[in-house]
Amino acid sequence: MELWRPEKHHLEESNVAKYITSHGIKGLDDFLSLTFDKPEEFWRSFEKEVLKLGWYEEYIKVLDLSKGVQWPRWFVGGKINIADQLEDSSRPLVKWEGEDGSTAVWSYSEVLYKAKAVASWLKRNGLEKGDRVAIFMPMVPEIIPVMLGAIRAGGVIVPLFSGFGKEAIRVRLEDSEAKFVFASDISYRRGKEIDMLSELRAGLTPSVKRVVVQERSGRSSGYTPLSEVFKTGGDHVERADAEDPIMIIYTSGTTGKPKGTVHTHDGFPVKAAADVYFHFDVSEGETLSWVTDMGWMMGPWMVFAAYLLRGSMAFFEGAPDYPKDRLWRFVERFKVNALGLAATLTRYLRSIGAAAEPGQLDSLKAFGNTGEPIDVESWLWLYRMGRGRIPIINYSGGTEISGGILGCYVVRPIKPSSFNGPSIGTKAAVFTEDGRPAPPGVEGELVVLSVWPGMTRGFWRDPQRYLETYWNKWPGVWAHGDAAVVDEEGFFYILGRADDTIKVAGKRLGPAEIETVLNAHPAVAESACIGVPHEIKGEVPVCFVVLKPGYEPSEALRRELIKLTEEALGKAFGAVEDIRFVKMLPKTRNAKIMRRVIRAVYLGRNPGDLSALENPEAIEEIKRAL
Template sequence: MRGLAQFGTHANPVWLPSERELSRSRLMAAMGRWGYSDIRQLHGASVDDPEWFWPAALEDLEIRFTTPYEQLKDESEGPEFARWFVGGGINVVNSCVDAHADGPNGDKAAVIYEGDSGDRRQLTYRQLADDVSRIADGLRELGVIKGDRVALFLPVVPEAVVAFLACARIGAIVVPTFSGYGSEAVANRLHDSGAVVVITADATTRRGKTVALKPIVDQALQDATEVRNVLVVRSSGMSVPMTPDRDRFWDSFERNHQSVAATELDPNDPLMIIYTSGTTGKPKGIVHSHAGYLTKAAIDFGYAFDMQQDDVLGWIADMGWNLGPLMIVGGLHFGATIVLIEGVPNHPTASRLWDIVERNGVTVQGIAPTAARMLIAQSGGAAPTAYLGSLRAFASTGEAWDSPSWRWLYETVGESRLPILNYTGGTEVGGGILSCYTSLPQGEANFSGPLLGMDVAVLDERGVPTVGEVGELALLNTWPGMASGFWNDNERYLNTYWSTHQGVWVHGDLAVVDEDGYWSVLGRSDDTIKIAGRRVGPAEIETAILADPRIVDVAVIGVPDPMRGQKIVAFAVAVDERCQPTQADLHESVSGQIGKAITPADIIYVRTLPKTKNGKTMRRTIRAQYLGQPLGDLSALDPTTPIAAIPTHADIAPTGSQRLAADPSTHG
């Protein structure tokens, strides 16, 4: 079975690459050298002939092994546990630091930090190399050896990049942990990974308020007794308790000018264990290897985003989510500058994100749909006043776009000249599955096609690839960057991704590819709503509701219905509570776009929607709260968007054409 290798065509594009994008494109240059004029043909070769494609891509992307590999891929233990680049030697630090520090890029900015308190710092590649070596030597001094796990509980400061790479330099396994977690969530990850060292900071800031981190670690260590040492970055200057013989300040380690080179590692040696949260069960510890993660990051950033040495990449991305490590590896491998943005895009001012673009000459700026909606509501949809002439593209991941927000970013902010590099995948795949490309046509709020080397399909209920109907997003081959398994729980790994169809990775997302080759992701499979025999993703309905400019945010769920099996309930946040659309208004909007049978049975207005701390709407948690069911793991919940904002079914009082929380003031 093969995927359909569909790519968006020139039929009905919203954006087309200009000669500027095409002449700059690393992908177009590679296609010319390889003898391809059509992305479909190249993609077909990338999955049909991996023995040609991967060595060619490694050479083109300048991924170098310290010892050449002997075998591209070994699937003797099954495709689920494929081993790549067998017999070789590598370390990501060679590509991300050493390759640049000793050359003409040595004095170029590698990392820029923008704090929400107004602080700004930067490290050049040479300074980054010195700090990575210093902290790597310090970890060795603490007895950390290859294979030991080192947890990072850090804000997005330059020291987080240094810590990540210092661990990799000596072969220690990084355990990135989201800086917004409480002590229980931190303890669970420390205990599950068996971390021996935690690197944290005294505190971070959120919306200008100081939030202590070290005390959270201290409390977590009451349960995670395997930890031997804690390193503390003086980030805010606040005083924190230090336990003798266990705790040391980051700046207490001195530079050892006799530091040895980065440890040569087996390409399949773990680089990191990064945890994802679910609504049930313990978090999943996704294991990624040095060579696999580097290769996947380079494919995605190099060929889809066209990342090059002259780029400055800005994104609000915590180190505990996959985007943070992906920025480090994908951005620094190409010698670009990465801009770490602490906090939120609209604090301390509504123009903060755009001011950062202007101040740092950002060329690719990441922005999530949730952030776009926030900025639209705050600015009234006005264009930024900052100078954005350095930008060549926006990037986005994590959730589906609604049409009005996408149009605002494309037309109002980008003046209809900048592509929006929509990018979707997951922690488990090491990066993206689908993306937009700087060298391909783009439709509105969707994806141009699969990433190279990934045989992607939408499967119907029989497991057959389909076009034009909603199905399961699946991968029919293996690729460098896919998870090496779950830490200490490979049975769960197999059950999660490989148990539906033999030899097929079923990702857990609903998707559709249209007749023109453009792809859309409609939400998680377990968020699927089945109405009148049709499977519908919540994003499809939410997009239709958000077409009404009086709605700023919405979440749609399916709940049991004795007559139809399921009915649709929408939880909406209005721009102005005094001017909320009626249910009839929204029915008309939805039915006009996707059909009368798919309209919500109930519209419930709330003050806020529960979000994860990286901005994703927690639909399954909303459904559980509404139905009075167990809420599951809430460690990822942003405390500023409390679950109490969602009423239970029993709390709802009918009020004519729509339903409202009985006492809205108690819900958020």
């Protein structure tokens, strides 16, 4: 089996290696123990030595657990504004590319000036500390000073996915009671102009008092132009308590309204920066990029981490495969050091043969994978494209975590599709249904046995739902909802969501186990497996398969794929009940497959919240396949 193995410079010069050496720590395991067993010691040192935050008033205590592990308070007594940490320098902060090939590079000073203007305009127009400021913009440079300016003013940002329709916008504006909205009138994707303003207008709620619009179309929106806000100047900044909220970011649930996860000045940004520093080895002056949208956590995660580590962020508007080799040209153009993408996007690029040309990845120090498990074939594709030099940092956590529960470190070998350790501050384990650690090789649920600054401070105005979601399964244990397994050597593997897990004759089977087998077939671009009721076995797997160009659905191919799963997983346990061929799978803009939607359509049920769905036409594809 191919492994990624650290080279001498990883073992001596990486951020994690230097931290271990400078603190007299024996090795990686002891370092990880420090981050979750001695959180006060570790987070103080990281904040002082790496982030060097500018506090208005110093905190008196790093951690207060007087309200229980469910409600920790961090950096107690500290006064800060996390958006008031931008240096005034010509160093590049934002590197951007439009879908038409246009570019922009904004310095720290330019972003700072615009952020100050946004903060001062908000203050003059009635923003009070804690007011919510919704942001409905695509991945354009202007979104960065808008975000930081709203936080600088004492506001709580509510990032909205740029592909949302009116109902998804309305639900989030209504729930957050947003007072201000910053928006773009249009966005661009695959050469098309997308009307965002009409969706916003239809979704506005009575709580919204002022709307600011980036008028990209050249037409007047009837609202305050963002360009005018940027020209107003000012220097306002609001002093805040470390635990004051800065962001409500919504996650979609299987049922019910979306969950508004609440994050603070001393929480999400600090955890994001720690993860980027220690997992992805990004240092001062280096460039971080993630294929994402600001409405998903990886967008703000990239922003906070990049500027707190005094680096650059690189992002683009539009589709990563428009044109086919766009992503790799982008990496080369902006000398990206760490590039993150979802496993589904990797599989898709592999299926269309969109590999990087020699030299395009010379700047790259790490690939990142997040969103869902990466199959072995796609992992190996990245590994070989990087000629074994570039580590693939598998990274899994969530919006409620502010980053990772599991990750990889460049001082230890990395097996295909694996995580080689818990993430910073998160004491990860896998529990069986009886609440005990699962033996090696036995599937269970991923849990966290520690506290960390990035923990959500509950769901917006719904603390009971937060407790029920994460804390009610086992006392004092964060149950994350991911199905996982640990092997004999301590490597973790995510098998999918626990609620996606298929129980065949009482035995648990993660969809990723079947999908990995199917995706390895030369005809298969990607697949998604769900569990459907069976009168004898309880559940059986049914899989939906997208074929690569040049391959056509056939009964012979269907039987061949079913036989492949039987041979790989055993006929009684791993046999797929049925395979249906489709042209696409329902996905979020982050390219995460929405298996719960597939299952609901298959069973004729209400698929629940579809606001995160990028391609609604995929639902019709599933229906046609049935």
